[in-house]
Structures are given as C-alpha cells and as structure tokens.
Amino acid sequence: MRRVAVIGTGHSQFMFDSPRTSVELLSEVAVEAMNEANVSARDIQSIYVGNVLGDFEEGQGMVQSFFANDIGCFNVSASRFEGACASGSMAVRDAYMWVASGYYDIVIAAGVEKATAMGVPLATRTFAMFGDSRYEYASGFTFPAVFALLAHLYADRYGIPLEHLKEQMAAVSVQSHEYAMKNPNAQFHKMITREDVFKSAMVSSPIQLNDACPFTDGAACVVLASEDIAKKLVKQPVYIDGIGQSSSGRLSSQYDYLPRIRARELSSKQAYDMAGLRPEDMDLCELHDCFSIAAIIAAEGLGFFDFGTAGEAWLNGETRIGGKIPINISGGLKAKGHPIGATGVSQVCEITRQLRGGMVSQGRQVEGARHGITDTLGGDGVVINMILSAQ
Amino acid sequence: MRRVAVIGTGHSQFMFDSPRTSVELLSEVAVEAMNEANVSARDIQSIYVGNVLGDFEEGQGMVQSFFANDIGCFNVSASRFEGACASGSMAVRDAYMWVASGYYDIVIAAGVEKATAMGVPLATRTFAMFGDSRYEYASGFTFPAVFALLAHLYADRYGIPLEHLKEQMAAVSVQSHEYAMKNPNAQFHKMITREDVFKSAMVSSPIQLNDACPFTDGAACVVLASEDIAKKLVKQPVYIDGIGQSSSGRLSSQYDYLPRIRARELSSKQAYDMAGLRPEDMDLCELHDCFSIAAIIAAEGLGFFDFGTAGEAWLNGETRIGGKIPINISGGLKAKGHPIGATGVSQVCEITRQLRGGMVSQGRQVEGARHGITDTLGGDGVVINMILSAQ
Numbered sequence: 001m002r003r004v005a006v007i008g009t010g011h012s013q014f015m016f017d018s019p020r021t022s023v024e025l026l027s028e029v030a031v032e033a034m035n036e037a038n039v040s041a042r043d044i045q046s047i048y049v050g051n052v053l054g055d056f057e058e059g060q061g062m063v064q065s066f067f068a069n070d071i072g073c074f075n076v077s078a079s080r081f082e083g084a085c086a087s088g089s090m091a092v093r094d095a096y097m098w099v100a101s102g103y104y105d106i107v108i109a110a111g112v113e114k115a116t117a118m119g120v121p122l123a124t125r126t127f128a129m130f131g132d133s134r135y136e137y138a139s140g141f142t143f144p145a146v147f148a149l150l151a152h153l154y155a156d157r158y159g160i161p162l163e164h165l166k167e168q169m170a171a172v173s174v175q176s177h178e179y180a181m182k183n184p185n186a187q188f189h190k191m192i193t194r195e196d197v198f199k200s201a202m203v204s205s206p207i208q209l210n211d212a213c214p215f216t217d218g219a220a221c222v223v224l225a226s227e228d229i230a231k232k233l234v235k236q237p238v239y240i241d242g243i244g245q246s247s248s249g250r251l252s253s254q255y256d257y258l259p260r261i262r263a264r265e266l267s268s269k270q271a272y273d274m275a276g277l278r279p280e281d282m283d284l285c286e287l288h289d290c291f292s293i294a295a296i297i298a299a300e301g302l303g304f305f306d307f308g309t310a311g312e313a314w315l316n317g318e319t320r321i322g323g324k325i326p327i328n329i330s331g332g333l334k335a336k337g338h339p340i341g342a343t344g345v346s347q348v349c350e351i352t353r354q355l356r357g358g359m360v361s362q363g364r365q366v367e368g369a370r371h372g373i374t375d376t377l378g379g380d381g382v383v384i385n386m387i388l389s390a391q
Numbered sequence: 392m393r394r395v396a397v398i399g400t401g402h403s404q405f406m407f408d409s410p411r412t413s414v415e416l417l418s419e420v421a422v423e424a425m426n427e428a429n430v431s432a433r434d435i436q437s438i439y440v441g442n443v444l445g446d447f448e449e450g451q452g453m454v455q456s457f458f459a460n461d462i463g464c465f466n467v468s469a470s471r472f473e474g475a476c477a478s479g480s481m482a483v484r485d486a487y488m489w490v491a492s493g494y495y496d497i498v499i500a501a502g503v504e505k506a507t508a509m510g511v512p513l514a515t516r517t518f519a520m521f522g523d524s525r526y527e528y529a530s531g532f533t534f535p536a537v538f539a540l541l542a543h544l545y546a547d548r549y550g551i552p553l554e555h556l557k558e559q560m561a562a563v564s565v566q567s568h569e570y571a572m573k574n575p576n577a578q579f580h581k582m583i584t585r586e587d588v589f590k591s592a593m594v595s596s597p598i599q600l601n602d603a604c605p606f607t608d609g610a611a612c613v614v615l616a617s618e619d620i621a622k623k624l625v626k627q628p629v630y631i632d633g634i635g636q637s638s639s640g641r642l643s644s645q646y647d648y649l650p651r652i653r654a655r656e657l658s659s660k661q662a663y664d665m666a667g668l669r670p671e672d673m674d675l676c677e678l679h680d681c682f683s684i685a686a687i688i689a690a691e692g693l694g695f696f697d698f699g700t701a702g703e704a705w706l707n708g709e710t711r712i713g714g715k716i717p718i719n720i721s722g723g724l725k726a727k728g729h730p731i732g733a734t735g736v737s738q739v740c741e742i743t744r745q746l747r748g749g750m751v752s753q754g755r756q757v758e759g760a761r762h763g764i765t766d767t768l769g770g771d772g773v774v775i776n777m778i779l780s781a782q
Binding site: 001021046047052053055056058059060061062064065066068069070074075076077078079080081082083084090094097098100101102103126129130132133134137245246247248249250253262263266378379380381382 | 392412437438443444446447449450451452453455456457459460461465466467468469470471472473474475481485488489491492493494517520521523524525528636637638639640641644653654657769770771772773
C-alpha cells in the first residue's frame with residue numbers, strides 16, 4: 001500500500017440553525033479544501049461522505065451524489081458512510097484505503113450534519129436510534145444516560161468520590177471552552193467556569209448540561225492524495241500513517257470491560273502499530289468528548305494516562321498546550337461543536353492544520369508538533385482512530 | 392492489488408412483512424455464507440453493510456455494529472453504506488478494496504432492508520428522499536414518475552410507438568415472474584401474462600403496477616477472501632475481476648444524456664476494462680429492473696443491445712436462458728423482490744451461485760457460465776457494476 005497524505009482542508013463555521021443545506025455546506029468546505037490542495041473538481045476521482053441524519057433532517061438521502069454533482073465532480077464514484085458519531089472518520093479511513101491501494105490518486109472525504117433544525121427534543125429522539133433501539137432506547141437508556149452510567153462505573157472502579165469526579169469533568173468542559181474562544185469556527189465563543197457547569201441543568205446525574213456537547217450544523221472536508229502526487233501539489237503534505245477501527249455492539253455486551261471501551265483500545269493499537277508510534281510520540285490529540293466523562297475515558301484508552309487518572313490530568317493542566325498531551329485544542333465536541341457526520345473529518349482538519357503550522361489562530365498552535373491522533377466514538381458501537389504525521 | 396474471491400453466499404427469503412429484525416436477517420444470511428465459505432466468526436476481519444431506511448423502518452441506525460456483535464464478530468471494523476438502491480453493491484465494492492489492497496484477508500459484505508412494515512405509502516414517501524428532495528420531490532417527481540418520464544423519452548428518441556414499448560416492458564415483467572417461479576427465495580411465485588400487466592393499476596403513465604418492482608424485506612451476504620486464502624477454503628471460488636462506480640446527481644443535470652444513463656456507461660466501462668472483458672464475454676447478467684423500462688435501458692447501457700433495441704430482445708426471448716444474454720434469471724427486482732440495501736448483494740450471490748454451478752434450482756442454471764455482471768442503480772445518483780468470473 002502507498003503512503004497517503006492530506007493535502008487540503010475545508011471547515012465550515014459550526015453553529016446552530018445554519019441557513020445552508022447539507023449539499024451547500026459540503027460544497028463550501030470542498031471548495032476550500034480543493035483550493036488549499038491546488039486541485040480542481042476535474043482532479044477528484046472519488047468522494048466519501050459521512051452523514052447520519054440527512055434523511056430525517058432535510059428529507060434528503062444520498063447527499064453525496066448531489067454534492068459531487070454540484071461541485072463539478074461529474075460522474076465520479078460517491079459513497080455515504082454511517083457509523084453514528086464516527087461517520088466522518090469512517091469516510092476518511094475508507095477514502096484512505098482507496099488511495100493507499102493505488103486505485104485512486106486524489107479523492108475527497110467530507111462529513112456534514114444539520115442536526116439542529118428539527119429541534120433538540122426530536123434530535124435527541126432520532127439520534128437515540130444509533131444506540132440499541134430494542135433494549136436500550138425502550139428503557140430510556142439514551143446517550144446521556146449511557147455516559148452517566150459510565151461516570152458512576154468510573155468513579156466506583158477507580159475509587160474517586162463522585163463530587164471530585166465532577167470537578168474533573170467540569171475541568172474538561174472549562175478547558176474546551178477556553179480554547180474554543182480562539183477558534184473562529186467554533187460554535188461557542190463563551191468562557192465558562194466550573195461553577196457554570198455545576199449550575200447548569202441536570203441532564204442525567206451526574207451529567208449536567210455543560211458536561212454535554214451540543215447539537216450542531218456544520219461540515220468539514222479533506223483532500224487526500226498519494227505521496228508522490230501530494231509532494232507535487234503542496235509544500236507540506238500531512239500523512240495518514242496509522243488507521244484503526246473497531247466495533248463493539250450494545251453496551252450490555254461490553255459488560256466486563258466497562259467503563260473502559262475495548263473497541264478504542266483495539267482500534268488505537270491498530271493505528272499505533274501501523275504507524276510504528278506510541279502514545280508518548282503524540283504531540284496532540286483530538287478526541288471524542290461527547291460528554292466530559294467520555295473525554296476522560298478516551299484519554300486513558302488512547303494510552304496517555306493511567307486508568308483512573310485522566311481527570312486529574314485535566315485538573316492539573318496536563319491536557320493544555322505545554323502539558324503532557326494537548327487535547328482538543330480545537331475546543332472539542334463540547335465547544336467547537338458536534339455536527340455528527342462531520343466531527344471525524346473536523347478532527348482530521350484540525351490535526352492537519354496544527355501539523356502544517358501557521359494555519360490555526362494565535363494561542364492555539366501546538367508548536368513543533370509532528371504527530372497527532374484523532375479519536376471518534378460512534379454510538380454504542382464503533383471507535384475509529386487515525387494517526388497523522390508532519391513528515 | 393490482489394485478486395479477490397467470493398467464497399460464500401447467504402440469501403434470505405425475500406418477502407412482505409418479515410417477522411425478523413434487520414439484525415436477525417443479517418445474522419441469518421451471514422451464518423449461511425460463513426458455513427458455505429468454511430469460515431467461522433473469528434475469521435472475519437471486517438464487515439460492510441448496505442442499508443438505506445433502517446432508521447426509519449425500525450428506529451435502528453448503525454445496524455452493522457449490532458449485527459457484527461450478534462454473530463460473534465467481536466470488535467472487528469463494521470461500516471454502513473448508503474447509496475439508495477445501490478447500497479448493497481457499494482458495500483461489496485468497498486469490501487473488495489479492503490481485501491484487494493492486502494489490508495484484510497477475509498471479510499463479510501451484506502445488505503438488508505425492512506421496507507414493508509411501514510406500509511407502501513410511507514415507504515414511498517421515505518424512499519423519495521433518495522431522489523432530489525428540493526426540486527424533484529416537491530414537484531411530485533418521485534421514482535415512478537422518473538421512470539415514466541424515461542419511458543416517454545425512450546419511446547420518442549428511438550421512434551417506438553408507446554403501445555409497442557408497453558408490450559416490450561410487459562415482456563420484461565412476464566419473463567421475471569416466470570424465472571422467479573423457480574427461485575425459492577423470490578417474493579412472488581406467481582406467473583403473470585402481458586394482459587395482467589396491462590390490466591394492473593396505472594401508477595404513472597405509462598408505468599403500471601406490474602411494470603414496477605415491489606417493496607421487500609430481506610437480506611443477502613457474501614464472504615470475500617484473497618485468492619490464496621480462497622483456494623484453500625473452497626473448491627470453486629468466484630472472482631471479482633472488475634468493479635465500477637459512477638454518480639450522476641439529479642436528473643436535470645443529466646438532461647443531455649437521458650434516457651441513456653451516463654453513469655452506467657462509465658461505471659460498466661470501468662468494470663469491463665478492469666476485467667479485460669467485453670459485453671459479449673458475459674454469460675449472464677443481473678441488472679436493476681426497478682421498473683421494466685429501467686431494465687431495457689440498463690441492458691443497452693451495459694452493451695448487450697444497440698440503443699433502442701433491448702425491448703425487442705425481451706420480446707424475442709434473447710434475454711432468456713439460451714438467448715443472447717440471460718438477464719435476471721433470479722426473477723430480478725420485479726419478482727425476486729427489491730429489499731433496497733440488500734439488492735446489490737443479492738445480485739452478487741446469484742451470479743456467484745450460477746458460476747459455481749449446481750447451486751440454483753432446476754430450470755434456472757445457465758449452463759457453463761464463466762462470466763457474469765451485476766448492475767445496480769441508486770436513486771438519481773449512482774450506478775455500480777461488478778464483473779465476476781468462475782476462474
């Protein structure tokens with residue numbers, strides 16, 4: 001297989017109530033990414049799109065075909081991927097393989113979601129379909145409850161008083177909002193304090209509103225190319241050197257392993273082994289903080305901290321720029337926003353821009369970063385990781 | 392890239408109102424396919440599933456993760472593909488690439504749909520989302536109208552009196568019902584005559600009920616493996632030697648080309664060129680007869696008949712066993728049924744079983760067949776073709 005590079009990135013404003021359709025959002029970010037990559041529509045040989053709720057949101061399925069056509073990529077192959085919150089990462093990983101194999105040379109991977117137009121109650125209902133619909137949903141066990149359960153299991157397993165875990169969880173959200181202040185594409189530009197978290201509405205104890213990421217409209221896009229072509233087109237290609245994907249099925253089947261997520265540990269091992277790198281080689285990480293407890297669990301599963309200690313790392317600033325491993329310097333799902341099918345692609349955009357340097361706004365650059373890892377968790381069922389390298 | 396083989400097939404009963412869930416249907420066909428392939432769940436490294444309306448039908452998204460878990464494929468990667476009616480073919484083509492590249496050795500590609508529980512009116516509404524929702528749906532231009540338009544354009548372009556075209560179209564449906572009589576998995580086991588077609592309800596002139604395929608519940612599955620492994624596991628691997636995929640976008644953007652479907656001509660050329668074969672090398676074909684006119688158009692786009700002449704071929708029996716090119720000997724979408732996300736996988740199953748020999752019921756075997764081609768058309772937007780070879 002060939003080495004594959006990211007040569008262009010496009011990222012929309014993440015926001016509530018975007019006036020654009022999914023096809024328009026995709027077109028906007030694709031044009032940005034193609035310009036950055038110094039390619040035009042006629043150079044694109046295939047398109048991979050992550051999208052979850054398009055049919056519910058807009059009554060539009062198969063958005064990838066209309067998107068391909070609207071940006072002038074006539075009659076290329078275009079496929080849609082659904083793996084709940086990991087759909088965007090699924091699209092990028094798949095696009096990677098079609099270039100790595102030698103079948104295509106230049107392709108687009110993108111993700112999009114319009115999750116807010118239907119309103120939060122209906123969005124919550126429809127999104128619950130990406131957990132187990134027969135047993136979990138029927139028991140009221142939707143995603144906030146899932147992560148509330150994980151928080152309780154986590155506190156119990158590692159002997160952390162729940163009140164202290166809540167301090168740790170709040171620290172995750174506070175840090176994300178702080179960095180999002182410096183990310184012009186973030187949904188929230190508003191500082192919050194731990195007190196703000198504790199005063200926010202209770203969603204599913206111990207998870208409060210400010211422990212949870214929002215629903216978001218937005219899109220992101222990357223152009224991928226084979227190494228030889230990448231070097232001709234751009235000065236600083238960023239390489240995808242490791243990929244991993246693992247599914248798990250409903251939570252009850254993960255019983256023995258919770259609150260650790262076995263799929264993440266297997267997926268990230270695949271990515272690390274493929275890249276020949278270890279967690280300590282990573283200079284930054286974008287991980288799936290759909291809830292603050294999810295961020296803590298993810299940082300441990302990725303190998304950055306011992307199990308039961310990641311919350312303390314957030315409290316101590318080890319996850320900030322200058323700390324042991326800068327995490328979610330984009331603002332993360334919590335503050336940058338979480339347009340479901342776009343999130344994984346947004347993570348790849350962020351790591352790529354950080355590794356290229358000079359592409360993120362002041363106060364967010366992780367200086368000298370050479371390797372970064374993305375992490376997305378989809379529903380009950382899938383974790384996808386990708387490792388990117390500057391050279 | 393390595394050569395990739397189909398080493399196992401699984402196919403459910405196609406029917407109205409299946410009592411099984413999507414996960415149960417998928418599990419049933421996967422077990423059948425794994426048994427045929429002489430592999431067990433622990434041998435499967437990745438899973439690819441085509442499914443279109445799962446979230447609408449059952450309130451269950453991300454069906455692939457639960458399916459993987461339920462058949463004992465713990466923590467493998469599992470992805471879902473949506474390309475309207477071509478979703479199943481999209482899953483198989485993608486699975487092909489992950490084996491061809493050398494990344495995985497043995498994988499499952501499957502498709503499933505439960506399209507009938509919601510009732511035909513709601514199924515028609517939801518399925519219309521896979522055309523263009525902003526302009527086409529709002530104009531009442533759902534799929535029956537699309538193909539009615541194509542029938543009128545076809546009659547006009549090739550100077551065929553509409554009454555005669557209707558005879559040709561009816562011949563397509565009659566042949567499909569006849570062969571479906573001999574396919575135990577087919578949804579319909581009922582002979583029809585051309586008169587039955589002409590007496591059936593008018594859907595969208597000139598398309599009548601018996602010119603249209605039904606909604607269907609069902610699933611199909613194939614196990615794919617690299618050539619070297621395939622030869623160790625089964626006596627008669629069937630190889631995927633050509634693949635093609637092309638998207639087109641909304642019908643208005645295909646204006647100049649209609650009633651020919653440019654995406655099909657490009658996609659099938661990719662497949663033929665890759666396989667080093669021509670239309671005249673094909674011994675049988677499973678093509679996308681969602682409406683009888685669609686079958687006529689497809690047979691021409693695939694290169695079997697001159698433009699404007701395929702309907703006459705059906706009338707003359709050239710599409711039957713013993714004719715120029717046996718088409719839809721399974722019964723096709725019209726009579727075997729059309730479980731949307733499963734249809735492409737069902738086509739691959741059928742061609743594989745025909746090429747292996749001795750696996751289809753009496754009166755349906757295309758004797759000595761060495762090469763076959765599948766064809767699926769998804770919504771406004773995508774055509775996927777695959778060429779399979781017996782050796």
